[in-house]
Amino acid sequence: MSKTTSKWTCQECGYISPSYLGKCPECNSWSTLIEEVTSKKSTKLSPSENSFLTTSSIDIENLQRIKSFDKELDNVLGGGFVNGSLVLLAGEPGIGKSTILLQVADHLSNKSKVAYVTAEESIYQVKLRAQRLNLPGENLLLLAENNLETIIELIEREKPQFLIIDSIQAIYHPELESSAGNVSQVRECANKILHLAKSKNITTILVGHVNKEGLIAGPKVLEHIVDTVLYFEGEKFHNFRVLRATKNRFGCTNELSVFEMKDSGLVPISNPSFLFMSQSKEAVPGSTYSAIVEGSKTIIAEVQALVGGTSYTTPRRVANGLDYNRVLQIIAILERRVGFNFSKHDLFVNLVGGLSSYEPALDLSIAMSIVSCKQDVIPSKKTVFIGEIGLTGEIRQVNQIENRIKECIKLGFERVVIPDMGAKMQNSKIEILQTKKILDVIRHSLTTTQNV
Numbered sequence: 059m060s061k062t063t064s065k066w067t068c069q070e071c072g073y074i075s076p077s078y079l080g081k082c083p084e085c086n087s088w089s090t091l092i093e094e095v096t097s098k099k100s101t102k103l104s105p106s107e108n109s110f111l112t113t114s115s116i117d118i119e120n121l122q123r124i125k126s127f128d129k130e131l132d133n134v135l136g137g138g139f140v141n142g143s144l145v146l147l148a149g150e151p152g153i154g155k156s157t158i159l160l161q162v163a164d165h166l167s168n169k170s171k172v173a174y175v176t177a178e179e180s181i182y183q184v185k186l187r188a189q190r191l192n193l194p195g196e197n198l199l200l201l202a203e204n205n206l207e208t209i210i211e212l213i214e215r216e217k218p219q220f221l222i223i224d225s226i227q228a229i230y231h232p233e234l235e236s237s238a239g240n241v242s243q244v245r246e247c248a249n250k251i252l253h254l255a256k257s258k259n260i261t262t263i264l265v266g267h268v269n270k271e272g273l274i275a276g277p278k279v280l281e282h283i284v285d286t287v288l289y290f291e292g293e294k295f296h297n298f299r300v301l302r303a304t305k306n307r308f309g310c311t312n313e314l315s316v317f318e319m320k321d322s323g324l325v326p327i328s329n330p331s332f333l334f335m336s337q338s339k340e341a342v343p344g345s346t347y348s349a350i351v352e353g354s355k356t357i358i359a360e361v362q363a364l365v366g367g368t369s370y371t372t373p374r375r376v377a378n379g380l381d382y383n384r385v386l387q388i389i390a391i392l393e394r395r396v397g398f399n400f401s402k403h404d405l406f407v408n409l410v411g412g413l414s415s416y417e418p419a420l421d422l423s424i425a426m427s428i429v430s431c432k433q434d435v436i437p438s439k440k441t442v443f444i445g446e447i448g449l450t451g452e453i454r455q456v457n458q459i460e461n462r463i464k465e466c467i468k469l470g471f472e473r474v475v476i477p478d479m480g481a482k483m484q485n486s487k488i489e490i491l492q493t494k495k496i497l498d499v500i501r502h503s504l505t506t507t508q509n510v
Contacts, residue, residue, distance in 0.1 A: 066419055072241045072279065094242050095235040111236035125219070126260060130316070130326040131155055131158075133354065134301055135286065136309015139220075142259040143308065144252055146226075146281065147386040148266035148274045149290030155265050157191065157315070158290070158324050160184070162263075166220050173218040175209055177228035177238075191323040199366040204238060206231045206247050210254055220261060221400040223251065225265035226280070239267075243472060249284050281305060292412055299324065300413065307496050313353030331358040334411040339403055344431030347442045347471070348423035349462035350415050356458070356465040358442065360410040361420065365429035366403045379409030381416040381423065388425050388447060395451035396497055418446035419456040422475065422499065429500055438503050439470040451496045453477040463488065 066075045068091050073084035081088050115474050123138030132138045139145070149155050156179075163172050176184055177489035188195050199216060203209050206229050215223060223229065229247045230238035237243070248264070255262040264284065266274050274281060281287050285307045290301035301315045308410045316330035334360055337349065344363045361380075368374065377385040385407050391399045407424055409415060430437050437443075444462055446454040454476045456462075466488060473489040474489055483490045493499050 063098040064095050066094060067094050067236075067240070067242050069241055070360060072245065092236065094238070095429050096242070105373050118413050120268070124166065126172075128315075128326040130328065131162075132302065134288065134303050134313045134315045136303075136306055136313075137259050140308045141219075141261055142256055143261055143285045144255045144283070145261075145263045145285040145286045145288060146266050146274070147288045147290060148268055149261055150268060150292075150463070153290050153292055153325055154317070154319055155290055156187065156224055157319075158301075159224065159265065160187060160191065160193060160195075160264060161323050163220070163222055164188070164195045167178045167195060170219040171199070172197070173201065173216060173222070175201045175214060175223045177204045177220070177223065178204070178225060190321070190492075193323075204228055204230055206250055210250065213254065213260070214258070217258070221260050221262040223254070223262070223264050226251075228265045232281060239310065245279055248280050252283050264407040268494070281415055291414065298327065298411070299329075310353065314355065330355070331465065334359040334409075335469075342434045343436055344427050345428045345435050346423045346430065346437050348420050349442055349465055349474075350417045350419060351458050351461065352415070356461050357413075358465055358469055358471075359413055360408055361417065361423040361427045362408045363424070363431045364406040365400070365403050365428060365431045368402060373400065373402065374406075376404075376406045378407070380407055380411065380416045380420065384416070385416075385424060387449070388421055389428070391447055391449060391451055391496065392425060392428065396429075398429070400432075403432070408422040417456075418454075419444050419462075421445060421447040421454060422496070425496060426499065426503065438473060440470070441473050441503060442466045443499070443503070444474065445477045445493075447496055453493050453496060453499065455479065463490070475503060 066078050068084060068087065070087045070090045070394070071082065071085040073082050075091060079091050082090055122141060124141065127313040128134055128263055147155055147159065162173050166172050174184065178327055179202070181202045184200055199218065201212060202211070204421055226244060226248060230243050231246050231250065234243055234246060251262060251264065254260065266280070270276055286303060287305040289302050289304050290299060291302065298318045300314055301317065303309070303311050303313055305311060310480045314325045315322040346361050347358055348361055357467040375386060389405065390402055393400060405428065407427065423443040425447060426437055426443050444456060444459065446456055448454050459476055459479065463485065471488060471493065474492045475493060478492045478494045483492065491502065
């Protein structure tokens, strides 16, 4: 016998209330609670045949990694896809989520049975994209469907080893009265797909939308359900994309992979440092280099700063690809510890190429870019600045300094400025300058040039 119940669910955070509330007490959003009617069937629990196992009796030899079309993507996943895992891929519209998944599906379909469920496009649109990317996809199974029960029925019949659903926000469960994309729909559909993936040992990828704040749309429980969360990011006006793992139960979460969008699809880039460095060989005021570490990769990135007069009472502070509050902190340190005055200047700081990083090792490069532009002087040529700046103006140590120096040598830099490591570091291929204070770096690393 079924019983009909009603509840009010917040569309922003997933808070559930037995009655209507004008304001959600969880996220303080107004008019976001929507009534949802569900039908529950009474069931009688039967004795379970499962039992506890010891870790020594569990065999993981069959838990193999499934390689994708690129080793860079496999590194982000921790070595490849795991059998029976549930992966969530999220990103801005048009960033290339469907493109990279179609490339993955085409590659895997050569050896395994792969099902691609498109809930937002027709199978003809997917076919057109495959032709544009020159992907044959002869063994790839395509299905255009939104009803979750129909999808599960067909998956159980076909028994694929790999499943892609694009997207979870477009799937709906017929037992719920709410529309697709609703918080309750996303939560219920994700739970059903999780049970399908684990019970049938099907490696599954879900595509997720993002909201206007750039966060994954839907309830937060969606990120808790899946095994891995991949975030695809990049600028619309640049051809390259960055894939990060923000959660991974089968690997680390500090890896990233860089791809370039071309007519043939997404092409992996093994050495992304060249992308984030200036295309001009001429040194100019306000431009410095730093070495950042993302997982197993060390990337040389260019930091640019522009300092100009302002006609407003409150000067502007803009930071692109960097931590805004950290940039404000560096400006305050330069004013208090060095003696600069930026109260009548607008400041714009940018991490070149659309790359985003909040690593403290960028502090020294940010400070030197601001100072060189303010004083209209050029930093020493072919120099990389690495170090965190403390509130007292000291240069603090950062991790993996040896790997950063090796990357500087590989790209032909002649000098690197690093924090004082306690012991003198020497290298015959590059000059290493160890400093303790930001004031010392400014005195030793800037050379005067003519006004432009």
